Every structure is written in C-alpha cells, then in structure tokens.
Amino acid sequence: MNFYSSDHFWFSKKIEVVSTTYTSLLSKKNVLGEYKYDALNEINKTDIRLIKFKSQxxxxxxxxxIIDDVNEQSKYYLPSIMKDDGGVxxxxxxxxTFLAIKKEDSKVEKLKKRVNELENQVKMLQSA
Known part of the structure; x- marks a missing residue:
C-alpha cells in the first residue's frame, strides 16, 4: 500500500528512479557568491559509515x-550545506565534491610543474 502524509510519500515496495534532476538554470536562482569554506576539509571531516536501516x-x-538526530552533541560530522530537513x-x-576536486587538481598541476623544474635541473647538472 502506498500513501502520502504531510510532505512524504511512503511506498510498500522499493521504487526505481531513472533520473533525478535539479534545475541549474540561472533564471531560477539568486546567486549568493562563492562557497566560503574549504570544501576539501569539509569532505575530509564528514563521517561516512556503513549502516543498515532499522526498519529493514x-x-x-x-x-x-549520517545526520545525528539522537545525541544532544552530534557524534557524526556532516557539513551544514549538505543537511536538508532530515536528509542529505x-x-x-x-x-x-566538485570544489574539492578542483582544489586537488590545482595542487597536482603545481606539483607537476615543480617536478618538471626539478627534472630539468637534474638534466642540467648531469650534462655539466
């Protein structure tokens, strides 16, 4: 039996979702600016756990x-930007994740450049 209560749909069986799309159209958004926190640090602090649902x-x-709705002082970290009314x-x-990857890619590019410089210095020393 499927039913709807207040703002949730409840299904008696698992449902398959082929696609979920959020709009990214600028015309539907008010751009507030850049994300001010360190995305990589936020991801590294996030607690990810292996779980089974109590109901299943x-x-x-x-x-x-995990959004800790049980303990007064949360035992699990989740960036506030990822919390959405009891869900993620x-x-x-x-x-x-995109922001963190961009930051890491920037670091990798700098390291590649530095390795290249050092390799060139070694070549110069070897040929001298």
Whole structure:
C-alpha cells in the first residue's frame, strides 16, 4: 500500500528512479557568491559509515553520511550545506565534491610543474 502524509510519500515496495534532476538554470536562482569554506576539509571531516536501516534489518548494507538526530552533541560530522530537513542534499554533496576536486587538481598541476623544474635541473647538472 502506498500513501502520502504531510510532505512524504511512503511506498510498500522499493521504487526505481531513472533520473533525478535539479534545475541549474540561472533564471531560477539568486546567486549568493562563492562557497566560503574549504570544501576539501569539509569532505575530509564528514563521517561516512556503513549502516543498515532499522526498519529493514535484512536488507543490504549502505554507505552513507549520517545526520545525528539522537545525541544532544552530534557524534557524526556532516557539513551544514549538505543537511536538508532530515536528509542529505545530494546536489550540494556533489557540488562540494566538485570544489574539492578542483582544489586537488590545482595542487597536482603545481606539483607537476615543480617536478618538471626539478627534472630539468637534474638534466642540467648531469650534462655539466
């Protein structure tokens, strides 16, 4: 039996979602600026755990971030930008990951450049 209560749909069986799309059209957004925190640090601090849902103990294990709604002092870290009314905002999680990858890519490019410089110095010393 499927039903709807207040703002949630409940299904008696698992449903398959082929695609979920959030709009990225500028015309539908108010751009607030750059993300002011260190995305890589936020990702590194995020607690990811292997879990099983209490309501489905015989179901498979899942890997997930956790919003601690049980303890007064949260035992699990999740960036506030990823929290969405008791759930995880996957759109923000993916965007945070993009920012972290961009930062790491910048570091890699600098390291490649430095390695190249050092290799050239070694070649010069060897030919002298």
């Amino acid at each position: 103990p015989n179901d498979k294990e899942h890997l997930t971030a 905002d996957l759109y923000s999680a993916v965007s945070l």
